[in-house]
Amino acid sequence: MNHLKAINRKAARLEDLTEPPALSAVEGKDVVALQQGPPQQPEPHIPLGCSFVFSPGWEADRTGGTAGLCAPVERDLFDCHMGCFWPAQVPDQLNHAPDWTSKCAAAQKDWRKIDLIFP
């Protein structure tokens, strides 16, 4: 680190443990399918995508409709934005709607401020 200097032993350990992986290690990683058998890489295996994210009320309510979802559709949209990128649902923040989340500092309390985007 360049701006913080580890002074005690714990600081040195913290620095070691949080050392970002060297570029070559990042390059060496690959996307693997879950059904390829035992982990192909020794590191913790973090699945991509949102299918592992627990989001209650995501799909349908107990009647099979969407009226009684425990989280509103806007929250679902935001989950797609944060948890994974799902282009069909999330506005294009690079070009079309760069400020889409600007009023949403913390999703838990500010999700109401995320507006719908109309083309």
Place this chain on the structure above:
Amino acid sequence: MSILGLREFHRFEAAGQPFVYLVPSAAVFALDEVSDAVLGLLRDGDRRHEEVMAAMSRFDSAVVADTVAELIRVRAIGERIPDPPRPRLLPMIPLSTMVLNVTNKCNLACTYCYEYGEDKIVDTENGKKPKFMSEATARDAVDFMLKESGASPRAHLTFFGGETLLNFPVLRSTVAYARERAAALGKIVDFSLTTNATLLRPEIVEFLIENEVGVTVSIDGPKEMQDKFRVFHNGAGSYDEVMPKVRDLLQKHRGRPIGARVTLTRQTLDVSRIFRHLTEEIGFTEVGFAPVTTAGGRDYAIGDEGFDHLLAQFQELAQDFLRAAVAHRHHGFSNVKETIEEIHKGVSKAYPCGAGLGLMGVATDGDVNLCHRFAGSDAHKFGTVRDGVDRDAQRRFLESHHLDDKTDCRTCWARPLCSGGCYHEAHTRYGTTTSPNLHYCEWIRGWTDTCLQVYGEIAVRNPAYLRIFDEAPMEKVS
């Protein structure tokens, strides 16, 4: 973009330079100008990442981005979300220190004594507990210690009392027995004892030297302070009786540093005078001070102003220590030394001390207790030396005394080192070992801040000094 806010840390300055002590990791980092400026900005409130960049425009933007990334990395700043509950690891570690109460009898009658005084826990009168530990029980205790020390090659045995030397015959035979048993098992046992020094005789001193027994002398300082509370049963002061014997011990016993352990009361709060007397005039290598343990309202209890006064005196002596450390000289103020050792190692405690973990006390009848201060207390019993540690009782104790359960401590930056403070203090003051010692929070924070400054300054001016802490220390018993 993310919102950045301060996480938990304590900022301090030493040698004209800013540092942070991170909580709960207990890591110490020195800050540069940019990192200190970022922390200063966020002190006024949370900011969006780009607002931080804009406010820091006087620095190169790549440098600011780099700094922010480093501060996030060590968790000095970040999104202010509560830490997820940590898994409650119950550290069932082997026994490393056994404190053996070879007697609960004493030839002094110190007014403030936690074993005999107004706030005693265990009724040792009326034959409820044997006055002296028998040789058979002491042997069982040694076997217990060696067994419970598990795979560890070293165990530490401390003799305690009462006045330990009242039961010198058992003490002597126990040392011999422990040596013999340890040798058979390929282990090493360290010995130490605490004494009021009234009963030291040349042959006892010989024995202590021969067996490399570390000695701590309970002593309160110059005559008028020593004689204030450390009195015989007839009320006579013990200074004149003790001093020639202490001098003799210090002169002969050169193998291990001999420490003085001073109890501070409202009436004897002259730290620097006590320190100078005990080191320069008497010759102790180390002096440790402990405020008296008492229920509130006792005549000798140290009140809030007393603690402020005490802090000022400790700070003055800590400056002395600092000058010595920078010059690579020994200084015997053990309170500061022990704290900066913990700072250096980055100790972050879930429990205030080793009691009930690697340290246990053994009462005269062989009951195993939380620590020596609870020796003989049925409410704080973890088995017996004959039956071994009652793991269920130990587990119950550890489950109910974890730092996470002390809500008062949750926002305190000094909690990695304090962890709520001494169980015995809490029991005496609040009637339960689960309570944090709220009566000295200000004092603890003030003192920890002082020690951080001393540590920071040593780290800048003479980092080589800190290498003395890279060897394993022994559990302290007070």
